[in-house]
Amino acid sequence: MASRALKRAGVSPELCQQLQRSKIESCKELLSRSPFEVMHAAGLSYQDALEMLVSVSRIIAPSPITALELWKRHSESCFSTSLPALDKVLRGGLPCGNITEVAGPSGCGKTQFCLMLSVLATLPKELGGLDRSVIYIDTESAFSAERLVEIAQNRFRDRFCSKEKVLEMAGRVHVYRDLTCQDVLNRLERLEEIIISTGAGLIILDSVASVVRKEFDTTLPGNLIHRSNMLGKEATTLKYLAHQFNIPVVLTNQITTHIGHQDSRPAAEKDGGFVTTALGNTWSHSINTRFIVQYMAGCQRQLLVAKSPVAPFAVLNYVIQKEGIHIVENDGEDILYEGMDPSLQPIRVRTELNIDSN
Template identity: 80%
Template structure:
């Protein structure tokens, strides 16, 4: 990624300091300069400047990989969801090196699932975890340390029965509260060193839609394009981090209402609820879960998009342990549309269920 610090691209600390005086701190800064500018800023020969530019270019350029290498890498590492039925559908859990999105209405357990995954990531490998830390970016001020601990102790009572184990787990979840779009993007672009120093094995962004929808009124001229550009930058940064460190990235997304939808027979179906941020964003994520209401207590998780799993429907409830799946022989859910961004979502309005 072009925003990578020069020292992460193999440039010596001494040269980094010289270049910094000329405001050249990232790979992007360096590669936007001519060899003559680099030569004068770093105090090196023209040939050395050319070699530095070529070396940095090779570092940030995408490298080729064989299918065999990719298969070995992915088969060696998955993050268990701690939900056996879901892990079975996903062939082991959330794939490392890719982005998983959880979209749905408020109250369906998106943040609860993020807490569960945070706990699992810190567990020892022999217990199904990654034995790594977690980077948790909270854009809705919804993170609750008390709830994190409650889920850990309820879901793994034998592991977290000792206070020291609870403290160790909580100390490995690094929470950043970012409340503007630019703050989120800046945080993502500065995460490399923290991932290395903290040995992070999971990145969570809860939620990707919150700050974007608050800041951009897409009915105003230019805002839709500006929002799309920003989301594109965030997606690029997240994909880079997932691939570079071979770790799973989990995002939560909100819902929106589309109008004027027509059914297969051409009949007018009125408005329908679907994942927010549009069709282009839906193609930025590798795996998409949709969570929705069945009734006041029961919910459903739909695997709407996955490179390894078919469309699947799993029922669950939310309790002290977080999400719990028991009976998954529930009603059939038909896939609406040819794209996961068009999958309709059931929401709850008061005591009535909206199935549009």
């Protein structure tokens, strides 16, 4: 992809350093210059500059791939969630090289799910992990190291029975607190080098909606376009990183109220509107897989596989325990929204009817 750093495209360190003086650091910046500009910036002959442009353009051009190769890649590169029922629906787990979004109201366990995945990614491959580190971008200051350790010690008691193993796991989860849109975008633009230096096998952005919704009032002229452009840049960068390194990218998203009529609406509907995922229709097409989490009666919650290139629509009930997410038997209250636009999937929120009496 064009945003790839020049040194990742086979350009020598000496030439990279020379080009940096002319503010040319990425393949995109290089390919946007004419051969004459590159010749002067790099101190090369015209022919050498032209050859470098051709070489870089060939390297970043996407190579064709067959359906057979894609099929093999999926079967060999799924990240198990350690939830057998969910892994079965997803045909192995979270797909590497893709973006998975977990959307839902506050308190449904989105961050808990991310923390659980962080622990899993650090596990050895023989235990179902990736044996890699984690990049965790926290935009809501919701990350809890104490909760991370609690999940690890309760979900994998034998593995994390010693302090050394716990410290090793925690040391492989790299947390970045980026609290503005520009901070997040700057982080994503530098993420390629961070992935290489840390040996990361999982990227988590919790949450993609938080800073965007704070900074962009979409009722003001022009803000919706600016927000869409910002989200488009983030999605493009994350897709490139997921594909380039063949790793899973997990995002969390918030909810919003959609005004309008929707058939088969749940109890969340109110005054002609219903609760659905935030950031709109364009964003919903930027992700590959979407989970929706919502409230049920008492302490139970529900996970909907609302969008997936490999899985059918599915419903799983779960509770949040010390070990993280725990799938429970469905109680027959499943609600199906077949054929619905995933960006308009109604979501159940907490009401007086489903608050636990305790």
